[in-house]
Amino acid sequence: MAALNAERLTRPEAVRHLIEKTGAHIALLSEVDVGMARSRNIHTIRELTNSPGWGHLYGVEFVELDLGDADEMRRHAGERNACALHGNAIVSGLGFERPHVIPLEENGRWFAGFDGAQRRIGGRIALAACLADAPLPLWVVSLHLESKTDPADRRVQVRSLLSALEQRMPNEACIIGGDFNSKALPRADGERHLLLEQPERYEPFFADLRDAGFSWATANLASPTQREGPWKKHPRPFGKLDWLFVRGVAAENPQVVPSLDAQGQPISDHEMLTVDVVFE
Template sequence: MRPLISMLVQDLPAPDSATLAEARQPPATRERHDRFLQDIGAFHGIEYRPPSHPLAWPGRLRLAAFNAERLKYREAARALLDRAGAHVALFSEVDLGMARSGNGHPLRELIGAAGEGYVYGVEFVELDLGDAREMREHAGEHNARGFHGNAIVTKLALAEPRLIPLEESGFWFPGRDGAQRRVGGRMALAARVADAPRPLWLVSAHLESKTDAADRQAQIQTLLRALDKLAPDAACIIGGDFNTKDLPHGGEEQQVWLEAPERYEPLFDDLRGAGFEWVAANVAAPTQRTGPSHKPEPPFGKLDWIVVRGMKAERPQVLAALDGQGRPISDHDMITVDLSF
């Protein structure tokens, strides 16, 4: 496993085309994956830009978490973020230089003239054009950089950004069903709010989707060990897509999502042991929705969470990820909460 990444850059470097061509060749072994993980420079830096005019500590912090499913729909995502009124947004599944999302920099396009700063880290370098549908729709195109990752977007000044690898198994290196060959692994981004009245860390996390509860627990344990070193006993907010797919779906069982999620997802035992709570920071409502690709279908589960240590949480909400015409912009809804010391 790579150590925590702390090197900051203005622009993450595009992978060398020869390296990517070699990575596409068989065999898709763990040893070869680990070599490409070391050789691709973007895995060893964090793209960082400060806000144009840093915001003073607001006293009450409104935070959002959103799996943006590529962040293809920047204008609608901007409107959703504005509607949320969030001081901080924790994003997952953000493309950079992917043909399927226009080969641009969706995060900078989302920010536009709004003036937020951001940190961005690479979760995967995509060796293909995406999943099977995206490969058909974008056949003949090429990725400018092929990055897919997490971000923290805020007008608050941030300090000490860190990228925390959560797993590097090479699970996606061979691809699935002939598509989505990837180098990389699940990760979290952390940063300290520079002007908070007490030490406060923000963490954008994304756990593996094609795995089981024990593996998700192991990823949370890795994250908590890193936070023990970065932010021992400090206030901390972790938000993102935890992919808690072993929770029961729909019906009267929804209340167990908040009251006793550890029965199905033991990662919550570890979070509680590290001082985190979630009942006041979340709504017992689904966060999945049928997205632009017409998947998934009901019943929906709660995959997205905000967990909090050392702060008071109030007014959690789930905001529908729809554009102005009522069309979905992601297969996840946005979640928000108000936080104060």
């Protein structure tokens, strides 16, 4: 199992090779463009899965009204978006059934944009589907929480997700992965152990996930997941924004995999997470 914020998925071939390198059978992706000038106006997720044996599910999070953020608007000035879609994806060679797009918010905060750029229609979502032909029902969920917000609002979004999961798949095995934008977590080297031991002190949504039967200690490392990307730069020390949560399966061998291509160049401003999962 892998999870990655693909930073627009501007380099689908490189992401596919990274997934193949890790050996992951399922990849949960966020920040996936379709028909955006900033990602060459291609169907990025279709480009990623154009090899035999690959498939995908895609859920639209936003219809983009601009060319992107302020920097992207400068780089692509004069260009046009072909489709202007942005969202989450599940990539796998395995079969899935009962797909769902789960809205996590309905406030429309992005409609006016931020700092004069990135106007959008829509809101954050989770994309969920059930693995077909598994020994027991196993759901996977690709998630991206809001970045322009605070811990209390992130908790509201996670509670919306958990309410939807309770209605659709109560107590069934489930893996949730993605960019939780857990910016309130400690970042200093001497505090890294708190990321796995007491994250709910800083990001209350961890308590809600634990109460719903999810665990994270064996599915994650206490390591940052931000990195210098192709375009975006982040202040140091880097934070751990990306997580995997499991319920009804055992998690083993968690890894933080550098998001680099074969030449050592970054393909995202987030690292990839991987974990081995087995039925309990």
